[in-house]
Each structure stands twice: as C-alpha cells, then as structure tokens.
Amino acid sequence: MKQSRLINVLFVVPCVFAFIMIIIIPFFFGLYYSMTDWNGVNNDVNFIGFKNFKTLLSSPEFLFSFLITVAYTLINIVLVNIVSFGLSLMVTSKLRRRNFYRAGFFVPYLIGGIVLGYIWQFLLNNILVDLGNMLSIEVLKTSFLSLPHTVIWTMAVVNTWQYAGYIMLIYVASIQSIPASLMEAANVDGANYITRVFRILIPMMANAFTISIFLTLTTSFKQFDMNLTLTNGGPATRFLDVPVKASQLLAMNIFSTATANRMAEAQAKAVVLFIALLVVSLIQVSVNKKKEVEM
Amino acid sequence: MNLNHMAHKPNRTIKLELVLLEVLTVLLFILFMVPFGMVVVNSAKTSKEIIFNAIAPPTSWGQLAVNVSLIFNNPTVDYLGAFLDSILITVFSLMVIVLFSSMCAWVLVRNKTVWSTVLFMAFVAAMVIPFQVLMYPLVRWMRVSGDFLHFRLLGTIPGIVFAYLGFGSPLSIFIFHGFIKNIPYELEESATIDGCSRGRTFFSIVFPLLQPIIVTVLILNGIWIWNDYLLPLLMLGSNGRVQTIPIAVTAFAGAYLKQWDLILTSTLIAMLPVIVLYLFAQRYIIKGMVEGSIK
Numbered sequence: 314m315k316q317s318r319l320i321n322v323l324f325v326v327p328c329v330f331a332f333i334m335i336i337i338i339p340f341f342f343g344l345y346y347s348m349t350d351w352n353g354v355n356n357d358v359n360f361i362g363f364k365n366f367k368t369l370l371s372s373p374e375f376l377f378s379f380l381i382t383v384a385y386t387l388i389n390i391v392l393v394n395i396v397s398f399g400l401s402l403m404v405t406s407k408l409r410r411r412n413f414y415r416a417g418f419f420v421p422y423l424i425g426g427i428v429l430g431y432i433w434q435f436l437l438n439n440i441l442v443d444l445g446n447m448l449s450i451e452v453l454k455t456s457f458l459s460l461p462h463t464v465i466w467t468m469a470v471v472n473t474w475q476y477a478g479y480i481m482l483i484y485v486a487s488i489q490s491i492p493a494s495l496m497e498a499a500n501v502d503g504a505n506y507i508t509r510v511f512r513i514l515i516p517m518m519a520n521a522f523t524i525s526i527f528l529t530l531t532t533s534f535k536q537f538d539m540n541l542t543l544t545n546g547g548p549a550t551r552f553l554d555v556p557v558k559a560s561q562l563l564a565m566n567i568f569s570t571a572t573a574n575r576m577a578e579a580q581a582k583a584v585v586l587f588i589a590l591l592v593v594s595l596i597q598v599s600v601n602k603k604k605e606v607e608m
Numbered sequence: 609m610n611l612n613h614m615a616h617k618p619n620r621t622i623k624l625e626l627v628l629l630e631v632l633t634v635l636l637f638i639l640f641m642v643p644f645g646m647v648v649v650n651s652a653k654t655s656k657e658i659i660f661n662a663i664a665p666p667t668s669w670g671q672l673a674v675n676v677s678l679i680f681n682n683p684t685v686d687y688l689g690a691f692l693d694s695i696l697i698t699v700f701s702l703m704v705i706v707l708f709s710s711m712c713a714w715v716l717v718r719n720k721t722v723w724s725t726v727l728f729m730a731f732v733a734a735m736v737i738p739f740q741v742l743m744y745p746l747v748r749w750m751r752v753s754g755d756f757l758h759f760r761l762l763g764t765i766p767g768i769v770f771a772y773l774g775f776g777s778p779l780s781i782f783i784f785h786g787f788i789k790n791i792p793y794e795l796e797e798s799a800t801i802d803g804c805s806r807g808r809t810f811f812s813i814v815f816p817l818l819q820p821i822i823v824t825v826l827i828l829n830g831i832w833i834w835n836d837y838l839l840p841l842l843m844l845g846s847n848g849r850v851q852t853i854p855i856a857v858t859a860f861a862g863a864y865l866k867q868w869d870l871i872l873t874s875t876l877i878a879m880l881p882v883i884v885l886y887l888f889a890q891r892y893i894i895k896g897m898v899e900g901s902i903k
Contacts, residue, residue, distance in 0.1 A: 320806040324715045327708040328777045329727065334753070335746065335774025336734050342745035353744075403633045407626060416890050417637055419897075420644070423882045425835025427854040428875045431861055432643050435868055439662045440646055447663070474640065479897065486898045535738050538837050542858065567740050568838075576744055583740040590738060 365581035401484030419478035426538025461550035461559035487521035690856035701772035713784035
C-alpha cells in the first residue's frame with residue numbers, strides 16, 4: 314500500500330511540477346504585474362493599483378485594437394463556419410474522390426501562422442497585383458493589405474483558408490454520426506436537399522456547431538503569428554483623431570507594447586484580453602448549449 | 609452517410625447534380641492549393657524573375673536547387689541549425705508530454721480522492737488562460753528560478769522542452785483521462801493479483817493499450833510545437849544559440865526584405881517535413897485531429 318502511494322506521487326510529480334512552474338506561478342505573477350510599474354529594465358517593481366487599467370480605457374490605440382479584434386473574430390466565426398460546413402457537405406457526398414478532397418482541404422492547417430503569413434503577403438502584394446495589371450482589373454491593382462478598410466477582411470479570408478479544413482473535420486465527424494436512415498426517411502417524405510440540410514442535419518449537429526464556434530472564437534481572439542508576418546499591423550489609419558495601426562489585433566498590440574518596454578501596461582492589456590475571452594466564450598457556450606436543448 | 613440520395617429523381621438529374629458538385633469541389637480544391645503552387649513556382653526563380661513576372665512558370669527548375677543551397681549556406685541565418693534544433697525540441701517535447709501526461713492521467717483516473725479531482729480540475733481550468741497573460745512573467749520567472757537552481761532554463765533545449773511539458777500537459781492529460789476512464793479496471797486488478805507492481809502494471813498493461821490515443825496527442829502537440837513562434841522567440845531569443853524554424857524564417861524575411869526568392873524558398877523548406885509526414889500518415893492524422901477536437 315505504501316509502495317503504491319509512492320508510485321502515485323512519482324507519476325504525478327513531473328506534470329504537476331511543470332504545470333506549477335510554467336502556468337500557475339507565471340499566471341499569478343502576471344495578475345500582480347498588471348498592477349505594478351514593471352518596465353522590464355528596472356529590477357524593482359512597485360505596486361500602483363489599477364492605474365494601468367485606467368490608462369488603457371482612455372487609450373484610443375488600445376480601444377481601436379480591441380474593436381478590430383472583436384470585428385475580426387465575428388467575421389471569422391461566420392466565414393470559417395459557413396465555408397467549413399459547406400466543405401463538410403462536399404466531402405461526405407457521393408463524390409468518388411471525396412477522401413482525397415478532404416485530405417487536401419486540411420493541408421493549410423498544417424502550415425504555421427508565421428510561414429503562411431509570408432506566403433499570403435506574397436500572394437496578395439505580388440501575385441494578385443500582377444494579375445490586376447496584366448488583366449487591367451482596377452480593384453486588384455492595389456493590394457488589399459494596403460487599405461485600412463479591406464485589411465481586416467483579407468486577414469479573415471486568410472484565416473479561413475487556414476482553419477476551414479480543420480473545422481470541416483469536426484462537421485464531418487458529426488455528419489457521420491447521424492443515422493443515414495433519418496435523411497432517407499425525410500427524402501422519402503419528399504423533402505428536398507436544402508430542406509433536409511436545414512431541418513434535419515443542422516439541428517442534429519448542434520453540438521458540433523458549439524465546438525466549432527468556440528474554437529474559431531478563441532483562436533481568432535488570440536491571433537498573433539499570421540498578423541505579425543502578413544501585415545505587421547499596417548497600414549496606418551486614424552481613430553478618434555489619433556494615428557493607429559489598421560490591423561494591429563490585441564495580441565500584437567500587447568507584443569508591441571512590451572517590445573517598447575512598457576511591460577506592466579502590456580500585462581494589463583493581456584489581463585483584459587483574458588477576461589474578455591473568458592466572458593465571451595462562457596456566454597457563447599451557454600447560449601449554444603441552450604439552443605442545443607431547444608433543437 | 610449519404611447526403612445526395614435522390615431516390616425520387618430520374619437518373620439523369622442525379623448525374624447532373626453530381627457533376628455540378630464535382631466541378632464546384634474541384635474549383636474550391638484548386639483555390640485551396642494555389643498558394644502552395646505559387647510558393648513552389650516562385651522558389652524556382654531568381655529575385656529579378658519574380659519582380660518581372662510572379663505568375664509565369666520558372667525559366668529553369670534548376671534555380672530551385674540554387675535557392676535551397678543559398679538558404680542552407682547563408683552566413684547570417686543558420687537555417688540548418690534551426691532545422692535540427694526544431695526537430696530535437698519537437699521530438700523531446702513530444703516524448704516527455706506523452707510519457708508524463710499519460711502517467712499523471714492514469715493516477716488521476718484510478719485514485720478517487722479529493723486531491724485527484726482538484727488536480728484534474730486545475731488542469732482543465734488552466735486551458736482557458738491565454739498565452740499572452742503568461743509569457744512575460746514566465747520569462748522573468750524562468751530567469752530567476754534558473755539562477756536559483758543553477759540551471760539555464762532560458763536559451764537551452766531542456767528549458768524549452770520543460771516549458772512545452774507545462775503548456776502541453778493540461779490538454780494531453782484531459783485527452784488521456786477520457787480514454788483511460790473507459791479501460792476496464794479488471795485488467796489491472798488481475799495483474800496486481802499476479803504480483804505485478806503498480807509501476808509495472810502501468811508500463812506493461814495500460815501504456816500499450818493507449819496507443820490509438822497517443823497518436824492523437826502526438827499530432828495535436830506536434831503541429832503546435834513545430835509551428836510555434838512566440839514561446840521559442842521569448843525563451844530562446846531571436847539570435848540565440850538555439851533556434852527554431854519559424855524564428856529562422858522571420859530572420860530571413862527580416863534580413864532579406866522583399867527578396868521573395870529566398871523568403872519563399874525558406875517557407876517551402878519549413879513546411880516540407882510536415883507535408884511529407886502528412887502524406888504518409890494522413891489517415892492517422894485526420895482521425896487524431898477529429899478525436900482531439902471533439903473531446
């Protein structure tokens with residue numbers, strides 16, 4: 314008995330130790346630092362209360378970053394889920410090469426955000442612009458990344474390219490778990506394909522929608538890698554009479570604040586990101602769960 | 609399941625619908641693959657050729673070999689070193705994550721105490737904490753505790769592997785936990801009666817049974833660690849002794865501004881290992897991703 318208790322402790326210790334060192338301790342330090350004047354250079358850190366948070370609320374640059382992150386997240390939730398649901402219908406259809414297509418649509422997910430940011434920067438700034446010049450298409454002649462009102466949408470399209478294949482797999486698994494007899498019965502009753510998708514398939518897949526929307530929401534809200542290499546925050550624009558960066562999402566705003574050695578302020582922004590993400594995802598999951606029950 | 613079961617329609621309509629669906633799917637498939645095609649095509653050009661025409665096929669595919677050797681023999685960025693370091697970091701991190709998370713999850717499942725419940729809840733709750741809250745306090749904490757333990761945690765492979773264990777174990781423990789719950793306890797009991805120690809019971813009876821779920825854990829963590837950028841950047845530095853592929857790619861892009869021949873070739877080399885692995889293990893990867901996301 315004593316020996317097996319020792320084994321228990323030994324088996325748990327590596328993970329628990331790493332967990333405490335890497336997540337728990339930095340987390341509480343993080344909460345504390347957000348209420349200090351930590352600047353990353355000076356070694357003594359002084360407690361200053363909620364001053365950093367007050368600065369944030371009156372900073373147009375932070376508010377703008379927050380707003381475009383919310384906008385970007387909303388666009389992604391709609392775009393990614395529509396595209397990936399459509400793809401999941403395609404790869405579960407009667408098409409002979411459906412497994413090949415399914416494998417292909419997933420490939421972009423394997424490419425990291427850093428790498429795909431450069432690839433799409435090239436596609437959008439060079440290939441599309443060249444194409445526009447070649448075929449004399451006015452809209453394509455200026456890169457979508459260089460205009461403040463198109464850049465967020467463009468990033469959402471790139472993000473959809475990356476994530477749609479992954480979310481598609483969740484929908485595929487859900488479709489395959491629905492008994493085929495249900496759809497066939499409706500078919501015999503004379504319901505056409507569109508009706509069957511909306512009346513039977515989608516209600517039966519409510520759980521998959523909850524998961525997919527949650528995943529798109531959290532990943533979009535924390536987006537950093539692709540943001541850094543695709544746009545680096547640019548182009549410049551104005552918000553509340555202050556110059557801001559048109560595509561600098563929250564995570565990148567935190568990063569650039571810290572790079573400027575305003576560590577405590579960056580930490581306060583990160584805490585705001587954390588709380589916002591927590592509140593929004595809790596609301597999303599509870600609303601979706603309620604819908605699941607109703608359906 | 610069969611979505612296009614059109615029992616009531618004449619054969620010709622079914623065929624037409626299927627053809628239209630095939631055309632739409634193929635078009636989307638091409639759209640998804642174009643970015644990769646453009647990377648390959650332009651990796652086989654000189655910088656001048658790209659500026660002149662980014663869409664045209666390369667004049668000589670031999671240029672691809674020239675570009676690749678330019679990347680590997682570059683004096684400013686040690687790409688080969690970064691490549692090897694990335695492999696070491698990913699492999700070691702996956703090994704410790706799989707081993708320690710499964711050990712921990714097993715103890716948490718098989719011992720119904722207050723402690724095991726509290727620990728499991730803590731791991732699950734920690735998954736909602738965004739990396740942005742932890743990253744700067746973590747770096748400072750790693751420096752302080754590394755000094756204290758006389759063991760360099762920043763800038764070394766063991767240090768970052770330890771960090772990946774901390775960040776990777778919550779989700780991995782969660783996934784293993786769900787799987788181990790469904791393994792009948794009788795198997796272990798009979799081993800104990802036969803005089804098998806607790807430790808040996810795990811390694812010779814439970815661990816081999818985990819094989820399918822280990823694949824899931826390897827894939828989920830592997831894609832993340834291979835492509836991860838921020839944690840290596842903060843822990844290893846952008847010009848430290850140990851580097852990773854994403855850092856090397858950004859170093860290239862930073863050093864050779866807009867020299868797309870080099871940047872694109874470096875992204876091509878960065879994504880090649882993952883894509884080759886995917887081609888061979890596609891079935892397992894897709895299955896693993898689905899299982900990981902639904903849990």
